[in-house]
């Protein structure tokens with residue numbers, strides 16, 4: 001089955017349009033001050049309006065407080081909130097109840113024991129996103145362009161429709177899909193020319209790789 005494809009950390013109309021025209025199922029916008037992809041609420045709302053139903057829209061946020069989630073829900077009105085911090089299952093449920101939005105909960109993975117956290121969020125979050133752990137010295141809990149050992153995921157229940165992220169790009173996406181068999185993939189650094197700078201050519205190259213996989217002719 002064709003995986004969902006989320007292009008994350010978009011910040012310009014041109015790169016957003018490129019992702020949409022190539023068939024991204026989800027487009028993501030980051031609100032995290034330390035990120036080179038950070039967008040304030042108003043420019044984010046303008047990009048979400050531009051999507052106009054062509055894909056699901058996702059705000060990526062880290063341990064947001066109640067005022068911030070109210071602003072997201074009221075002023076941006078995305079389809080999803082992606083919680084990429086230390087939010088507990090109870091907080092995920094509360095964010096869903098307060099906003100009425102779907103919630104994707106990111107969980108960091110470096111070793112097999114990290115997968116034990118999934119059980120507490122399954123049935124609470126609308127989607128689980130498995131991402132790499134923050135590398136030492138990084139200010140970012142995600143968007144670091146590093147992958148983890150996808151073979152760890154072989155033990156997962158095949159019924160868990162999770163998203164996979166962390167260092168995915170045009171060169172390794174075929175292997176990511178083959179090894180991890182996720183329901184969706186989430187890509188940010190892999191379609192950038194520099195941290196925070198999305199690149200239309202790299203977005204095209206990434207979707208070309210997906211097209212070759214779908215046609216059964218990965219390079």
Ligand SMILES: O=C(O)c1ccccc1N[C@@H]1O[C@H](COP(=O)(O)O)[C@@H](O)[C@H]1O
Pocket residue numbers: 008009028030032035036037060061062082084129131140141142143144145146165166167168186187188189190
């Ligand atoms: O992209 C960011 O700057 C970011 C900041 C804070 C939390 C999450 C962030 N990005 C998420 O990281 C993953 C993977 O990114 P990459 O492909 O390895 O660069 C993705 O889920 C983004 O939503």
